[in-house]
Amino acid sequence: MKLGKLSKKILMTSLILSSIALVGCTTNNSTNKENNSSDNQITxxxxxxxxxxxxxxxxxxxxxxxxxxxxxxxxxxxxxxxxxxxxxxxxxxxxxxxxxxxxxxxxxxxxxxxxxxxxxxxxxxxxxxxxxxxxxxxxxxxxxxxxxxxxxxxxxxxxxxxxxxxxxxEDVAKAKIEEAEKVLSDVKDKAKDKVSDEEVLTVSPKNDEYTAHTSSSFVGQVLEKAGFKNAIQSDDREASLSLEQLVEINPDIIVYMRDDIDTTIYTEWKDTELYKSLDAVKNNKVYTTVARGPWTQYRGFISVNTLTKEMSGWLLNN
Known part of the structure; x- marks a missing residue:
């Protein structure tokens, strides 16, 4: 069947409009994909x-x-x-x-x-x-x-x-943080009655240096949140002490945060009269950790659990 000129014109117009509609649909889909990609991007x-x-x-x-x-x-x-x-x-x-x-x-x-x-x-x-x-x-x-x-x-x-x-x-993180805070809070309640007036010095001695962790360090902050007062209150995370400075601080409790202290400067100090004059030494309140990692290397929830467990065993569970 032959189409008249008018019919042909109508058909061509329809085809053009259909093509425009298809192009429009394709463009919209592409934009949506880009938006989705942007929405998923993490900055x-x-x-x-x-x-x-x-x-x-x-x-x-x-x-x-x-x-x-x-x-x-x-x-x-x-x-x-x-x-x-x-x-x-x-x-x-x-x-x-x-x-x-x-x-x-x-x-x-x-x-x-x-x-x-x-x-x-x-x-x-x-x-x-x-x-x-x-x-x-x-x-x-x-x-x-x-x-x-x-x-x-x-x-x-x-x-x-x-x-x-x-x-x-985020939800998992929130629950985990709340769990850790409860552990710290529970230990703090126990520490309040037993060691509230005692100062703790946490030390990671080296071959030629007696390095203490302060209240601003990871260990220091965890212990303070658990109710143990750090003997060195400082914005610096560590403090290198001479034997004379250690005697001046005279902590009530000393915690050595490594299990191999006999390979460190501790061996040079332990038999001196100055070291023996420390309250912590005289009162048998010098403790050595079971393992170094949780105290000085890991810095996470495993450390929180280890620190609070060992401190409680030494000082709170008697």
Whole structure:
């Protein structure tokens, strides 16, 4: 059947309008996808800048043990961990639970080549140890840098909340923080009656240095929240003491935060008359931790539990 000129014109107009409608639909769908992508994007402010993630990261590398502690308490296992080549440090933090991960070397000097081979979504690094290699890490995968080595307990909690937000586990984080706060509060109630007037000096001695952790350190803050007064109130996290300065402080309680103190400067001091004059020594209130890691290396919820448990056993449960 032949179409008249008018009919042909009507048909052509219909086809053009249909094409315009289809183009409009395609354009709208594309815009929606872009908007969705933007909605899923995560922007993280951290110590060295801003990092953008297009989605919740699944393959995560951690270069400090406190970040492992955070992820483990959010029910997430990192695929790569700087564990110093000591897998027992990982199982310490995970309460004995074995996880499947790749060791990427020392916390001080992580193996960049190994990290490059792992198709990572996110790297979590420490300000103190990894700032100088931040650009190298960022070329491997999006990287955020947070305080770990130099963090207080409050800063650990802030980092924990940041990591929880990145992985979409804010509710889990809130419950975990409340659990830790209850542990600290319960111990504080017991400490109030038994050690409220006594000062605690926490020490991590070295070969040639007697290094105490102050009220601003991770350990110091945890113990103060648990009702134990730190013998050194300071904004500096650590204080290197001479024997004379130690005698001047004269703490009621001394806690050595490593189990190998006989390899440190302690051996030079312990038999001196000055050291023996300390109240803590005379009253048999000098204690040595079972293991160094939870006190000076891990800085997380595992540390909170260990510190409060050991302090309670020494001072509160008698």
């Amino acid at each position: 993280v402010q951290h110590k060295l800048g801003t990092t953008k993630l297009n989605s919740k990261p699944k393959r995560i590398a951690v270069l400090e043990l406190s970040f492992l502690d955070s992820l483990h308490n959010l029910d997430i296992d990192p695929v790569a961990i700087a564990d110093d080549g000591e897998s027992n440090k990982v199982t310490d933090v995970t309460n004995g639970e074995k996880i499947d991960y790749v060791s990427v070397g020392d916390r001080k000097e992580p193996n960049l080549e190994e990290l490059s081979s792992m198709d990572l979504d996110l790297i979590i690094a420490d300000t103190s140890r990894h700032s100088e290699i931040y650009e190298d890490l960022n070329k491997i995968a999006p990287t955020i840098v947070l305080d770990s080595i130099d963090s207080s307990y409050d800063e650990y909690i802030e980092n924990f909340e940041t990591i929880a937000e990145i992985v979409g586990k």
